[in-house]
Amino acid sequence: MTTLPDPPTPSSASVATLSRAAGESLTDQIVRTVAARIDERMLRSGSRMPSIRRFAESHGVSPFTVVAAYDKLVARGYLESRRGAGFFIRERTPLRSAAPVATMPAVETEVAGHSLDVVWLVRNMFRQMPHQQMPGTGVLPSEWLDGDSVANALRAIGRQNASLLLNYGVPQGFVPLRQQLQRKLAELEISAAPEQIVTTAGVTQGLDMVAREFTRPGDTVFVDDPAWFLMFGSFAALGARVVGVPRLADGPDIARLAELAALHKPKLYVINSVLHNPSSTSLSAAKAYQVLRIAAEHDITVVEDDIYCDLHPGSAVQPATRLAALDQLQRVIYLSGFSKTMAANLRVGFIATSPELARRLADRKMLQTLTTSDIGERAVYKILSEGAYRKHAERMRTRLDGLRARTVRQMERVGLQINMAPPAGMFVWADAGCDTNVLAERAMAQGILLAPGSLFSPSQLPSTFMRLNVAAMQDPAIWRFLEKELREKELREKAPGALSKSS
Template sequence: MTTTPPSTPPVGTLSRDAGESLTDQIVRTVAARIDERVLRNGSRMPSIRRFAESHGVSPFTVVAAYDKLVARGYLESRRGAGFFIRERTPLHMAAPAPSMPAPDGEVAGHSLDVVWLVRNMFRQMPHQQMPGTGVLPSEWLDGDSVANALRAIGRQNASLLLNYGVPQGFVPLRQQLQRKLAELEIGAAPEQIVTTAGVTQALDMVAREFTRPGDTILVDDPAWFLMFGSFAALGARVIGVPRLADGPDIARLAELAALHKPKLYVINSVLHNPSSTSLSAAKAYQVLRIAAEHDITIVEDDIYCDLHPGSAVQPATRLAALDQLQRVIYLSGFSKTMAANLRVGFIATSHELARRLADRKMLQTLTTSDIGERAVYKILSEGAYRKHAERMRARLDGLRARTVRQLERVGLQINMAPPAGMFVWADAGRDTNVLAERAMAQGILLAPGSLFSPSQLPSTFMRLNVAAMQDPAIWRFLEKELR
């Protein structure tokens, strides 16, 4: 057991303006670094005096923080020797997920490791220290509209707030979504729309409806990491289609479709995560042709819809608009632009599939939150949301080009400079898993490229959120590591 104090301070910059006490900031950060094994079991913490001096706080603050960490089982106090990181035994161990052999390029359920990024995205870190996050800063969102909507709902008949909602979703919201989809040239009656607890639940419901263990699901490579684990947990084979600046590699898509006979192909047509690029019209027609030839159902995830300025300003081809929900299932929601905590998403599809998915939803969760759906309806129907989305796009536009130039100056290469959206897919020229570990040791969350590929192989790429790149500490870290 080592008794040497950590060579680097266990806490990053503390803020007296963070709305959180210095004691709680220390507790939160030290606990997180112990959880992430940046600080090892048995290591001795800096002395109270040394910690206080190195972080510019009083010894009383450090004593209070250390005492809280002892009470929560992170540290132990040894009389005359100081405070040490306690070896923590988990309260329970999850059983390993069943796995199946996976051919090259496929994913077995046990081989995925996206939990690291997801767990850290939900830590209560300052947003300025999370360039790997997938959301906009809370101050960019319209909290007043959400609060006003919830207050207005609270003044309604109390019985409305106490009962289950409608399994297919709050009817006025689905009527409002019909109008929203019509603006995107997608025809969908309210009966063709099913509300969900975000796009995450929508993807899970669709995958459960269409696949059985051993079936293949195609995804873009790179793509949103969370669905890899979700699909693999269902026993599906998850295979990546290389994503180019204007959409998938069509030749490779055709090969994989012929070889694996996939049931689903999940794609971001507009503002692809993580590159923020969009599908060209030519590629869209080719994707639909291949899907028809091999009887593949396309799942179009359009969660970043409202961050795109629209086809009048930039080309934006949606497969659902071309197909009119025959072979394409359209998903979207409001977690990125309205409030993640409302968890309101939706599926638009054919009448028959909408009925089946509503039944499946009813068996899984009965209904989704009627209160959240009423709040989203009120915000959408009162007309201010459109201007709110315009402000967010303008704010991102004001940061994006400047951020890309600065990234290139510190040594990153941007092969696909996005014209819209919040993400940049940057090449660091080295293994970004290592870079992410070093960043986390300094209280900075990066999103390494390996997590965005179903192969999970080491990658030199990483996803950066231009709205979360304002802290000078991030730039100092990148410049030091990349030059």
């Protein structure tokens, strides 16, 4: 047992006693003791923690133990990490609890004249194809994700009391996870008590729950144009009319949004504020205020889909305005999840909204599916609370940054036009100058999956654009295919008979 004196000043953050014989790991002993001293106001907010090396030397532990402890304290909201400056004690504001509230009791997308539709793309995304041959996919390669953390979390859950794994979970979601999500949202300047958070089986279920709550057959739902294709068919199956709002580099076309809102009086507007799918562009602050103004004027509920949240480096590095941060969940319903950055197979997402609506959505979820997977939610909680997820997300962003500029230049060399070069995220919205439905059919014949632009618009009209995933563009066969097809297109435009003569 190592016994150390109490700190001469509160900011030194020494741990009085560490025991290698205890059933608790050294890391957890440090976390527990430092957290208790912060809770008891023995350590002042804003104070700098001892450096990792100094803490390790003074307590006779390895630097790795201190790093793990500090990461856990960051994840739990006790410390903040400042690049190049160290770790500091975070201002501790009490985690508020919402007051109790009373409970309240495609149709497939049609593609006229084309053999490709949303179902075609989704079905092929789930084929057992090598990821390197799927530049149209919407996920990162599995080797980019932290499989070890997921496996470790599941093993740890398996060692718990077996009875915890055999029963239904809580309809609103695993409580410790919702408490952890409260901290995560606070870092985005969104204030939400655990009672305002409802877990879902991914953002897909969250969107469906919200649409069922707000819309009836004949109602109108606004989406960006282009936007995530899967929701078009889902909304249409509910009898809703889906109307696209033109999306520009800094957000929606505000003039067009105002015109369409006055004309259609929509119930919902679903929008990606940060890292829009498929362009990876983000909403400007000016546009965000205008969206909220129009929504208030026409009584529109805004649904903010922030599934790519952790692929954005943060507002300190790049501008990123979230509508929920401006509105504080009054008119905005916030959705996010971890399928893109942690594991798609866990299917853990969440909704953050007002207390009253959260209760209604939890009741609706209970009627639809009883509960979501408690095991998956426990795994996500463990990964988030252990602190390593923050570094994992940073590694993914760094890896994408290393590929993006080089991949965009290669796209332009083979003949693609990039009108909106994204500064972050995994997607590029590229103009091929030809009908990308035809291009996608030819690519699939060679075992390459492309995502044609027609599928990203509620109009489903032919488009020259397509979504490309920079993390799935490393196979030389993809570049050979694109270069050949786009060169032949150019020849056809210059001399209609050139191809037939040369062949």
